[in-house]
Amino acid sequence: MLFLEVCKIFNKIENTPKRLEKMDYFIELIKMAEKEGSPSNLKKICYLSIGRVYPEYENKELGIGPNILMEAIKSIGIKEKELLKSIKETGDIALSIEKLSSQIKQVSLFQKPPTLEEVYETLKKVVEIEGVNSQKKKIRHISNLFLITSPLERRYIARIILEDMRIGMNVPTILGAFSKYFNVPKEKLERIYSVVNDIGIIGAKLMLGVDLDKDQDLKLRLFRPIKPMLAQLIPSIEDAIKEIGTPQFETKYDGARIQVHKKGNAVKIYSRKLEDITNSLPEIVEEVKKLKEHSMIIEGECVAIDLNTGHPRPFQDILRRFRRKYYIDKMREEITLRAYFFDILYCNEILIDRPLRERRKILEKILFEHNNWEMEREKIEREIKSPKKIDISYKLTTDSVERVDEFYRWSLSIGHEGIMIKNPDAPYTPGSRVKTMYKFKPTLESLDVVITKAKIGMGKRKDWYGSFEISIKNGENGDLCPIGHVGSGLSEEELDKLSKMIESIKIEEIEGEVIVEPKIVLEVTYEEIQESDKYECGYALRFPRVVKIREDKSPEDINTLEDVKRIFHIQKGKGIIK
Numbered sequence: 135m136l137f138l139e140v141c142k143i144f145n146k147i148e149n150t151p152k153r154l155e156k157m158d159y160f161i162e163l164i165k166m167a168e169k170e171g172s173p174s175n176l177k178k179i180c181y182l183s184i185g186r187v188y189p190e191y192e193n194k195e196l197g198i199g200p201n202i203l204m205e206a207i208k209s210i211g212i213k214e215k216e217l218l219k220s221i222k223e224t225g226d227i228a229l230s231i232e233k234l235s236s237q238i239k240q241v242s243l244f245q246k247p248p249t250l251e252e253v254y255e256t257l258k259k260v261v262e263i264e265g266v267n268s269q270k271k272k273i274r275h276i277s278n279l280f281l282i283t284s285p286l287e288r289r290y291i292a293r294i295i296l297e298d299m300r301i302g303m304n305v306p307t308i309l310g311a312f313s314k315y316f317n318v319p320k321e322k323l324e325r326i327y328s329v330v331n332d333i334g335i336i337g338a339k340l341m342l343g344v345d346l347d348k349d350q351d352l353k354l355r356l357f358r359p360i361k362p363m364l365a366q367l368i369p370s371i372e373d374a375i376k377e378i379g380t381p382q383f384e385t386k387y388d389g390a391r392i393q394v395h396k397k398g399n400a401v402k403i404y405s406r407k408l409e410d411i412t413n414s415l416p417e418i419v420e421e422v423k424k425l426k427e428h429s430m431i432i433e434g435e436c437v438a439i440d441l442n443t444g445h446p447r448p449f450q451d452i453l454r455r456f457r458r459k460y461y462i463d464k465m466r467e468e469i470t471l472r473a474y475f476f477d478i479l480y481c482n483e484i485l486i487d488r489p490l491r492e493r494r495k496i497l498e499k500i501l502f503e504h505n506n507w508e509m510e511r512e513k514i515e516r517e518i519k520s521p522k523k524i525d526i527s528y529k530l531t532t533d534s535v536e537r538v539d540e541f542y543r544w545s546l547s548i549g550h551e552g553i554m555i556k557n558p559d560a561p562y563t564p565g566s567r568v569k570t571m572y573k574f575k576p577t578l579e580s581l582d583v584v585i586t587k588a589k590i591g592m593g594k595r596k597d598w599y600g601s602f603e604i605s606i607k608n609g610e611n612g613d614l615c616p617i618g619h620v621g622s623g624l625s626e627e628e629l630d631k632l633s634k635m636i637e638s639i640k641i642e643e644i645e646g647e648v649i650v651e652p653k654i655v656l657e658v659t660y661e662e663i664q665e666s667d668k669y670e671c672g673y674a675l676r677f678p679r680v681v682k683i684r685e686d687k688s689p690e691d692i693n694t695l696e697d698v699k700r701i702f703h704i705q706k707g708k709g710i711i712k
């Protein structure tokens with residue numbers, strides 16, 4: 135299959151705003167792969183159409199920012215001045231290279247146009263290049279690709295490299311196309327996707343005609359991390375009891391989520407963004423290895439603990455541990471970690487369809503702990519300052535508002551964020567914000583937003599970007615919607631760091647404001663959410679303030695317009711939750 139044929143359809147997809155038409159064009163791609171009898175080509179098409187080379191769960195990135203791409207473009211003869219001018223006009227590096235293609239040095243006329251496999255393999259190579267001179271080597275591979283392709287292909291190669299296809303294809307739309315073409319209910323495909331996190335494998339299996347209910351590759355599997363189940367906000371404890379009956383309440387720890395996979399002596403730890411962070415957390419790995427059970431997947435919150443108080447240390451400390459590649463032993467001395475496990479998804483067999491109460495029992499057996507707050511409060515309080523590295527979450531199962539209120543206040547008094555409220559009868563539903571798990575925190579919910587634009591600061595901040603346009607996501611179509619500008623809450627150190635990050639993801643500058651790739655997630659608080667016509671989404675944050683740069687979260691994790699509407703409703707109808 136020629137890459138150009140695929141690009142021609144990408145172009146059709148790009149040119150229609152209608153989702154159903156996009157789906158129909160994608161079906162043309164499925165048919166092309168089917169005609170060749172190549173499930174593996176369909177797999178590649180799936181990844182490329184969402185701007186990836188590897189499956190979503192693998193978290194491997196091409197590691198090429200716009201600056202390196204520009205170097206590659208210049209190295210094949212396109213003049214910098216004209217390139218910059220065109221980027222300014224089009225707002226798109228990819229369209230600029232396509233437009234300026236006539237400047238590219240000619241290669242032999244006998245050069246055959248590349249196939250999908252050839253382009254894909256080169257891109258894969260680019261991902262895998264590491265070490266000394268890796269950037270130079272990456273540039274060389276990319277320039278070679280540009281030399282042997284046509285203008286349209288160049289557009290899409292550039293976009294894949296930037297991991298931003300801009301054709302409006304996303305996983306839900308591809309699943310929609312699969313559902314239509316292969317005649318399988320969309321909900322079923324969504325359920326499978328939430329476990330495999332790999333759109334390519336679903337396409338390949340559908341084309342192969344396997345039994346989707348039985349195929350082992352489509353089931354939860356050790357060492358293939360899954361997206362965690364997410365919680366919703368609830369206005370009050372009373373509401374939670376009304377809805378669930380007798381919920382299981384747990385302390386909501388102030389840390390970062392981890393998913394630990396173990397098979398015998400092999401242990402891997404994944405972050406909520408599904409990054410492999412095993413090497414950064416050796417003490418947790420050691421403790422998990424000691425657990426008797428052979429195979430398991432457990433989930434918990436990893437907290438940086440101040441052993442003098444037993445309270446969590448600032449969130450930045452946990453990130454310092456998570457992202458560490460060097461001097462890990464030294465850091466381990468400096469920042470003590472403790473993982474509080476709260477769920478188990480696999481224990482010699484898949485457990486996600488079992489109710490929480492059963493999963494919790496299994497987890498308690500494995501960890502030899504109950505941490506039943508009412509019965510073991512003294513023990514818990516004693517152990518809080520101990521050097522214990524792994525533990526089970528503190529729980530309270532009750533329908534008494536007074537007892538929950540006490541537990542909630544106690545959880546806050548030991549420095550954590552609030553409480554989680556879980557339905558003991560509920561299965562584990564990966565990747566979705568469910569109505570079976572809630573969170574209750576003392577302030578109005580903070581929002582996770584993504585930076586979409588940045589402006590240079592003034593006065594003392596003139597050397598940094600000092601003001602950022604922040605956006606949420608429209609849950610229906612995935613579009614980003616600006617909801618405010620934030621500048622406060624950041625230390626000089628953080629401003630410096632953010633500015634460097636912004637430089638590397640800059641797309642275009644218009645009147646002193648730069649548009650950036652939506653990659654940096656911030657957690658912000660605000661005084662309130664207002665209805666406003668300043669932004670298209672209809673809402674604006676009043677006095678937003680940055681709480682944290684959430685390097686542990688990805689743009690997919692940000693809050694949605696629906697969340698904002700819900701918080702607005704809570705704020706309006708019930709007053710601010712105290």
Ligand code: AMP
Nearest residue numbers: 365384385386387390391435476527554
């Ligand atoms: P949020 O990030 O505010 O949406 O809150 C949900 C997050 O709380 C989860 O992703 C976990 O990382 C974290 N968390 C802390 N303690 C618990 C707990 N006991 N059970 C479940 N999630 C928890």
